[in-house]
Amino acid sequence: ETGVTQSPTHLIKTRGQQVTLRCSSQSGHNTVSWYQQALGQGPQFIFQYYREEENGRGNFPPRFSGLQFPNYSSELNVNALELDDSALYLCASSQLYRETNYGYTFGSGTRLTVV
């Protein structure tokens, strides 16, 4: 089975720009979640997508948005980038069944640097 793949692996953007990060889910999984991990911290939940709709969101502003496609792949979009958005962005896929996510699997992440 294929794992979770993310692209690009590294990215440098200028403050105020927009960025799109991509994720392919593990085969057999129906849910995608995105996390932001600052240096030296645990990952923080951004949002989760199930059946192409957002079904959970963490404490992140609306300029963080996402999409899930019919093949369960996903995009994370961040508008009006700020310096504090510099972090490792992690995508995770899972199989949601009766409110529990099974097989929570992370990709290797995209390292975003905002200058």
Added chain:
Amino acid sequence: GQQLNQSPQSMFIQEGEDVSMNCTSSSIFNTWLWYKQDPGEGPVLLIALYKAGELTSNGRLTAQFGITRKDSFLNISASIPSDVGIYFCAGQKGKLIFGQGTELSVKP
């Protein structure tokens, strides 16, 4: 953002020693997960616990889901140099809430 209380923050041990780390929360979780993260990589799932009181092993690793559903521990027996890395606990209630991580260093 919300985080679990994970301890210790770091450990420096000799190869062959046993390791224990734990996580506590003020909230109840339905699932507890333990991950290991190497530099520049995403977290890799070590053990998933789905039932209060559950004790699960994966090779030299053993983890337990606390009976109150508010805590979990991870033990690593007979540590080896490749155990080096950052270990995270995570409680699941829909989303995952992570601990701050335990950085493990193993001296050969």
